Amino acid sequence: MRSFDLTPVGRPAMIISHRHSFIFLKPRKVAGTSVEVALAQHCGDDDIVTPITAFDPLWDEEEYDHPGTKQRGYLRHSTLPAVRKRLGQPLWDTYFKFAIVRNPWDLVVSQYYWATRDVDWQPFRATVGGSLRRFWKYPLRVRRNVFALGANVARIFWKLEDVTFDFFVAYMLNYYPPNGRFYFDRSGSVGLDFLIRYENLQSDYASVCERIGLPHSELPSLKTKSRPERNHYTTYYDDRTRELVAKKYRQHIEHFGYHFEEP
Template sequence: MLLSPKYKFLFVHIAKTGGTSVRAALQRQRRRDPWALPIFLCNRLSHLSGHRLAVKLPRHAKVIAAKELLPREVFDSLFKFAFVRNPWDLQVSSFHHIRRERSHYLGGHEDFASFLRWKLDPERPYQYHLDTSIELQSDYLIDLHGAVVVDFIGRYERLAEDFETACGRIGIAPLPLPHRRQATDRRRDYRAYYDDETAELVARHFAGDIALLGYRFDPD
């Protein structure tokens, strides 16, 4: 999550949706914000205390965290936006990210299908780096009553165009997005990773996202 009181925006960073590029592009605006230093100091203090002080909005916090922590008039004044991604594609991206950078979280499951079954098994013990990508993306966008409270939902599939729209809503000139890191060992089309069983497994687990965001396994 990225907050700028000066530019009045709140970016809700959902994992594996291009958010790292968005954050990097917005860093200059963040550094120009008079509140940047106080926010940085609070973040450092939170870190040094073992995050016992509840003064930091975590990188992948849901929008409800900001709604509950910020004064209502401040929250309402912010342009709140996020990016989402096709759930089937997101799971392929997550698999390659974990295999490349945190292979010890694979749990001995080296191929995508077996890893996905294990990952989405409700009996599996909680592991943070896995569970951030099995949470519903829609949960990052809603309040306690289930109402969507972000003002703009961009799509990973058209990241550059939608980020340009977000910049316009913030009131800044369009910013270039840094190159998105791609896994070099993945096939481009996520559908090649699935059979009928695993595709349906994702469809059931992420039914809420599919209903709200309109994604399908075979896009138009």
């Protein structure tokens, strides 16, 4: 069992490169930081790059911090419909648009390990009582009031008790929405020109580089230490948790052809 941390499971980000005529949308927990770092080094002064900040050196990212450029107005607009609206239809239609997809069952395991990575909040555990499991069974109104106190206070509650994978899927998964708004337009159709598959990350990234005219390079390996156990994702699931993820990610499974593999 692992303790839980309120730190968001990855921050959505994006790159709009006018120099190379591409738009990269970065969903959560799909190795997006590795691709973002690789692409950002080719961006020009007029390109829009949302910042990679607040890196934790425990998770091998401190060497890749960059402040972002021209990102004003885009930090909250990194989903597909919002970026298209803000950028304008002519540029949206002209630029090469891509993102990364990942098997939902594997993605949820990654979410679990990122959310429960070992952050040192031990001093607070002795000063705050209660039970995490009881807290998550409180009415939604009560939980929202707790969150309204601020992230730092709420993190205290999250660290009260160890969290199993089953508990994470059953009670906490609803607080981590699927990445659909990075892929689908309002009609439910995929609104991008290309999807890098996490399972073929390096080769698909090479295809993107060829398409947008960038030199091909090896992707940096980032955020890999938060999941120390490299067991196949299928080993984490029972029938109940498998179906919970299938229900929540049904749109992704149907559109991208993912399935629960045999161990």
